[in-house]
Amino acid sequence: MAKSSPSSTTAPDTAWLGSGRHRGPEAERDVRRNLIALKAAGVIDDFLDLDPVEAVRSTDMFPRDASADPGPSARRLFEARWRVTDGVTVRAQLTTYEPASRRADSEGEVAWVLAAEAERRWEASWPSPATVFWPDSDQVAWDHDSVAGVRLRTANHLPKDDGELRRLLRECTRQSWFVHVVVHEAMTPDELGRRPVTTFLPPSLKHRVVEHRATPEQALIADFVMKRELGVGLPRGGAVVLPSTPQATGYDAERFTVRDVFLDGTEPTELLRKITEYASLPRPLPTDAEAALTRLRQGWHLLTADEELAHARAMVTRYAKALQAMTESCDLYREAAESALAALAEATGSSGPPETSTPAAVDQETAPRKAFTRRLPLFRGPNR
Structure with missing residues (x-):
């Protein structure tokens, strides 16, 4: 010491x-x-x-x-x-x-x-x-x-x-x-x-x-x-x-x-x-x-039975308050995100959120072109 x-x-x-x-x-x-x-x-x-x-x-x-x-x-x-x-x-x-x-x-x-x-x-x-x-x-x-x-x-x-x-x-x-x-x-x-x-x-x-x-x-x-x-x-x-x-x-x-x-x-x-x-x-x-x-x-560790019960109740209350605070924080974050999207939509003149191209949409647009290009070799050669 x-x-x-x-x-x-x-x-x-x-x-x-x-x-x-x-x-x-x-x-x-x-x-x-x-x-x-x-x-x-x-x-x-x-x-x-x-x-x-x-x-x-x-x-x-x-x-x-x-x-x-x-x-x-x-x-x-x-x-x-x-x-x-x-x-x-x-x-x-x-x-x-x-x-x-x-x-x-x-x-x-x-x-x-x-x-x-x-x-x-x-x-x-x-x-x-x-x-x-x-x-x-x-x-x-x-x-x-x-x-x-x-x-x-x-x-x-x-x-x-x-x-x-x-x-x-x-x-x-x-x-x-x-x-x-x-x-x-x-x-x-x-x-x-x-x-x-x-x-x-x-x-x-x-x-x-x-x-x-x-x-x-x-x-x-x-x-x-x-x-x-x-x-x-x-x-x-x-x-x-x-x-x-x-x-x-x-x-x-x-x-x-x-x-x-x-x-x-x-x-x-x-x-x-x-x-x-x-x-x-x-x-x-x-x-x-x-x-x-x-x-x-x-x-301190040496709790009586009553002290242990009181401590457990206090911890339940503490964690419940922490969970409530987290939930409220998530709700506030979601509301802020929705407000931001609405403001963006208003600024760009669209009635909804900006469009984005998904992989599925891209595949649907390019599928006919891919099929056509696969058949092109059949028409090649001197007699065709």
Whole structure:
């Protein structure tokens, strides 16, 4: 997959979008097993496991255009449908891709893109679409960000090297689809304090947030680099939600900065509120995310029986209108041709269409002459 660039479209509040990497053998097998288990348990209504080439094949009943094509590097396409609060239906597609890079450390790596959309505004308390497709287990490494060295579901320590830190901050704010938060450890935390603060987030938000940690001795350098690269500071013992590039509408560094975060295993209420508030801001869609959302809407396969019937009726109506338009077009063409012939007849002074010589008429006119010329040799010679 190519690096994402922002589009002019704002992410809809009905959608959940994610992009990452699975590092390990048989990524599609992990998805398949999870979907089978959730369907058997009644957590999801149904799912499909599709070959990408077949998924975009167009038929008379299901015409599909280029917007439904996940691209040549797509490996597999999965769809799932489930219901949440008040029977609201969620539809989701996960597509796996060959890795964009062939570097040695990406061996066995599979890229993935997930787009989910609900029938109404998305709620953070709903189940995470990520754990509908991927097992929520530490034994399956599906949660690597597209930015190298960054993972969900853990606290990622900032690099010690200044250049690496700058690179990381730039890539996290320009390429990643996730929300990034930097927390400074005022002192080295114990086991409870090392627990990621993202574990306290609601289910649907938990897998949209990446947590970074600055060690006690990194306070000054992390603050300096972040101010220079992003225009935001990192308070000692505090935290800040990083801006995206371009910035989300309504972002202000002070608004999304927390002065004190106690890493003692207790719930950091203020920081969680800031993260939730930031995640609700209108944000520009990365180009790849916009394409994934379009594929979800235009290339959906997992229809219910009622949806299939409604689709069939819509297609019958569509083809009937097309046939009617063709018939009307033929009638107009015939009327135009008749008018042209009438105008030509009037211009030439004839009462009907111009005469033309047909092959049959030509044969009737020349037949007597041909018979006469065949008998001429009988009258030739000296005595005749």
